Amino acid sequence: MVSSLPPNAAQPQEPDRSFESPRHIVLTSHPSTVSQSILPIHWGAEDPTVRGPVVATVSDPAHRNVIGTHSGSYAVYRALAVASGDLQRDHRPDLTNTAPTIQIGPYPSWFEADKIVSLDPFGAQVGQLYSALYEQGFDIRPTIAVTKAHIQMPELQEAVQKGLLVEDGKIMKPGGELVVTKAAIEPVWYLPGIAARLGVAEAELRYILFEQTGGMFPELVTRPDLQVFLPPIGGMTVYIIGDIAAVADPSRPLAVRVHDECNGSDVFGSDICTCRPYLVHGIAACLETAQAGGAGVIVYLRKEGRALGEVTKFLVYNARKRQTGGDRADAYFARTECVAGVSDVRFQELMPDALHWLGITRIDKLISMSNLKYEAITQSGIEVVERVPLPDDLIPGDARVEIEAKKAAGYFSHSDQPDAATLSQVKGRDYQV
């Protein structure tokens, strides 16, 4: 056969053999190499030294007592930095002055092994709690960071100008500047607890996690003794507005919004959904509740496109707009199911963990229409006094399809549930192609 290479194509290169260095590689599929020096983890234990630290760094494999590593999906960028020579593979972070700006917890919810299963409640304080182990050479890193910020959003400033929100000089400063405490949280999964939360056998969960990540984590199936997994996914950010002491005090008012990421709307202002308006509405409710002597909490979860991802989401947008009859509320969920095989994989069962980390036992205003969120929160033992839907005047033009489809599916609303005939009449914008 004649070569199909064009005349100016590069000639085949000799294979790169530089990776065949004499470096020793320990395959995690071979449990005979289990180290005797790992620190045990007793999930749910009250004493942090009994609970044991999460040791997830790859700098010293002998100390690792979990599956996976830090930073979620960003671990891959860390690998690129090591590969390109920008980062020393054994770099250990200098944690000087990185401690939380406020103390969160401990709360009783931290010490029930089944109450928090998807984050490490001690994750913000490891620098203080495990300093002796640091000195012995264990590379223990925080999975939670707590800091302070001032946030400015044009909608909030507009609301101040209209007299809908009030600057108090402390929680909201002149110019509509909102003072917040925020916490970034990496996922830390206690596998027996995750399995129980989802109602599946742990062995089955481990096998499917192994399989569906392309065999990325052999220890899921070879190391049942390792019960904690740091999955390669996004985490969450918690924004606290007002007095932190009010968050866990059921005698003081609390507003909460648990918001799943929607980059298109949250950041870029797309009008096909209600995400940013609802987020802003939630922040405004948090501010008002804080000013009334309570506090507000926004939990922002990296679950883009109902945790199906943005590629799936945009494919669905096209399918919705191009289907016969155009973008219709009565086909809203069906189009997602056609593309993804399922309409939602956010698994709200795991979401209340962040609320339990904050010691929340009662929410006065839950700024959400989602039944899945409401049920997950109340079934986890948190009382919800009032649910707050998105006011009609905040629904963007092209988002009527989404909101009516959700109402028809049983989402909470003060208005009537649309029937099939009404639903079929709700249309979105046509593609001008």
Ligand SMILES: [Zn+2]
């Ligand atoms: Zn959205």
